[in-house]
Amino acid sequence: MISLIVGIAGFACSLWFMIFHGGKNFQGFWEPSAAVLLGVAPLSVMLMSHSFIDFFAGLKTLMSLAFLNQSKEMNQISNQLSTLSYAVRTEGIGVLAKYKPQLKNQLFRDGVTLILSSFTAEEIRHNLTAKINGKQTQFSHAVNLFENLGKLCPGMGLLGTIVGLVQMLSHMSDPGKLGPSMAIALLTTLYGLVLGTVVYTPISEKIAIYAEKTLQLDLMILEGVLLLKEKKSQAHLRDVLSTYSTSVGAQKQMPGQAPSLDGNAPPKSRVS
Template sequence: MKKFDIMTPIGILLGVIVILLAVFSNSGPSGFIFFIQIASVLIVIGGLVSAIIITFSLAELKLVPKVLGEAFRTESHDLENLIDTFVNLSTKARREGLLALEAGLDEVKDPFIKKGVLLAVDGIEPDVIKDIMMAEVVAMEERHRKGRAIIEKAGEYAPAWGMIGTLVGLVLMLQNLNDPATLGPNMAVALLTTLYGTVLANLVFLPMATKLGNKTDEEVFIKQIIIEGVIGVQSGQNPKVLQEKLSAFSVVNKKAKYEEDVLGEENVAS
């Protein structure tokens, strides 16, 4: 079951607060007004949207709300419960036969597990079952990649449009060197567009794209466990053996998370 992921908005809000505090500590409350530049916003947002529209098709652009929404949702996977499900299926298959599994599929909520078990019940060879299910995994990865590509491109385009805004501001400033009153506003456009583009890329788009990629990797990992479980049930593996085999995935996953956390803490400390 997917739930609201509070970490995404917290991260974005924290980044904004840090920037605002940096501004406040140097210029006070009145300094905020100098960081609001409509021309810079128009250049970065307008240019970014235009570039995205040129790059992607209408069908792909329709995925943007859904893709952005995924960055604010999380889904927890209970590996122990998943392993128990396949142990129970294996036990039932060995006692009553594969055909008996079809009657109890209503209790299984995961459609990917249902599909695999039905393929096994139909007597399809293990290699064929694996190919069919892996094809669905590959298709899922491709769908996620296409949706994530929009966010990744936005992260690439935002700083570029910030630089374009900087060039525009510098050109305007150089054209009006004789008028001191225009130097400040034009310089603001020049600098703030770069700031806006960089903040959007590194605080919003690129972190979201990375998070979506991590979620895809986790989903692929879970589906690989399911495929191994289905093959084990179909081939009549001993439930204890199947449990040990699938538990190895759980150990690998915990080890990977532990190493990621430790390395992350070491990097922060260094």
């Protein structure tokens, strides 16, 4: 999300320099009617093909990008899985109840709950896979929403251009009105291109990348939970999880030793 904001800011600065370097002021590039058309019309058209639920879910997904660090979360969860693997092999499945309140990831918590509820491995896989698919469907709707907005805005800009040209041609007898009408025609095109190519399209691509990373994280959690169910060793668990993230297993540990969920290592001991 930060990179998206920096990118938009960089584009805005370059556009500002282009405008003011030529000795012009920004007032000449501001047209309220064009701004209203490009700000309201594309969103209104999207509501014709998307429900309010999809619309607000897309906005919610966009907002969530600003508060999540997936690389950090993946590394944290992999360490937590390593910790739980050690605890399960030394103290039994029931010890998961003690660690469950410390788990912040909802899918991870759900998986641990299923283990504690004595679900089979196949039932756990089916349950968590359904949740993962539901989350990916939500991401798909968000990507589709912003991608369509990116395609729609230039078209709306062209619509405004046609309106401006019609106004200009209808006032050919009054030269004083030709300039403002032509300005509306050009500025609606400009606004449409900016919103489509600089705002909505990058947002859709950002959400698509975020969805891919989230899928990798969720699949890692799914595999980790199943390995906990089977009481696999830390070494085996880290080897499997390393396929999802190069950061998994990067933390050096003594044989048979696992860090606590808060990152502090417990006293040395060995798995029997």
